[in-house]
Structure formats: C-alpha cells, structure tokens
Amino acid sequence: MQIAYRAKDIIEAHIVAGLLKANGIETYVGGLYLQGAMGEIGAAGFSNVHVEDEDLYPARQVITEYEASSCVTTAVESGDDKPDSYARWVLLVMAVLVLIWLNF
Template sequence: MQIAYRAKDITEAHIVAGLLKANDIETYVGGDYLQGAMGEIGAAGFSNIHVEDEDFYSARQVITEYEASSRVTLAKNSDESKPDSYARWFLLVLAVLTLIWLNL
C-alpha cells in the first residue's frame, strides 16, 4: 500500500476516501486513533489515505481533480469578505458613538 493523500485532518481524510471509494478504489484511512491522543486540540498531519499499489495512479488522478475543485471553490468564496467589512464599519461606528457618549 502507498500513501495517496495526506489530509489536514481526519474529516478531510474520510471525505477524500469516500470520493475514492465512489470511484471503485479501495482505501484505508490511517491515523484515526492518533488524533485522539491530542485531546481537544485539533491535531493535524496524522491522517493519511492509503491505496493499493496498482490503484495509486488512478487515485492520484481523482485526488488531483478534488484539489483543483477545492481551489476553484476557495477562489469563488474569496468575494465573501463583505460581512467582515460590515462588521468593521459597525465596530467603528459603535466606537465613535461610545466616545461621543463618554464625552458628554
């Protein structure tokens, strides 16, 4: 078996493993129990997806498509910074009103 993908966390590992299984590629997700040793801390870097040697090339193709679609989704969502700007303006107005109220 070879490591086809190193996920950032166990949730992503199972998502990618499900994607591979949907494409008839048998997988093994390693690192399930290693993350439990970290407690409440979000442990990263322990989750690996293993595939058989003969499935490695096709698994990497599916994973490459997954990674490309993730980048496209992140690029589309980059325009969603407006809630942050609204929050900044709200806090600025709130601070100005507080200063005015304190000076009265």
C-alpha cells in the same frame, strides 16, 4: 499499500476516501486513533489515505481533481486559524497563571 493523500484531519481523510471509493478505488484511512492524542487542539499529519500499489496513479488523478475544485479551500486560504489561535490563548493564560502563582 501506499499513501495516496495526507489529510489535514481525519474528516478530510474520510471525505477523500469516500471520493476514491465512489470512483472504484479501495482505500484504507490511517491515523484514526491518533487524532485524540492532542485533545481539543486538532492534530495534524496523522491522517492518511492509503490505496493499493496499482491504484496509486488513478487515485492521485482523482485527488488532483478534488484539490482543483473551487469548493475546496484550505485553512490558510479561508483565514480559519481557530485551532492555532485557541492554542495560543490557552498557552498565554497558562503562562499568566503560573506567573501569578509564583509571585505568591
């Protein structure tokens, strides 16, 4: 099996896997159990869609069409940086609390 698609999260991986299955390509989604390792902050880079070696080229064609469709936008294009923004605020609050605690 080879990686046909590296998704940003497990939901997108399952969407792509469903699209490939609808086109007659058997898939395996890896990284399901690694998503919770980061808690509320979304883990990236762990979700992959795998296909058989002989299905790699047709799968990549379907994926290219999926990515080219107008209904698909990435987090950068849509301006949605909430998980990243959330992480920054949590780290800032923790740093302030540590500084306050160290001063007492």
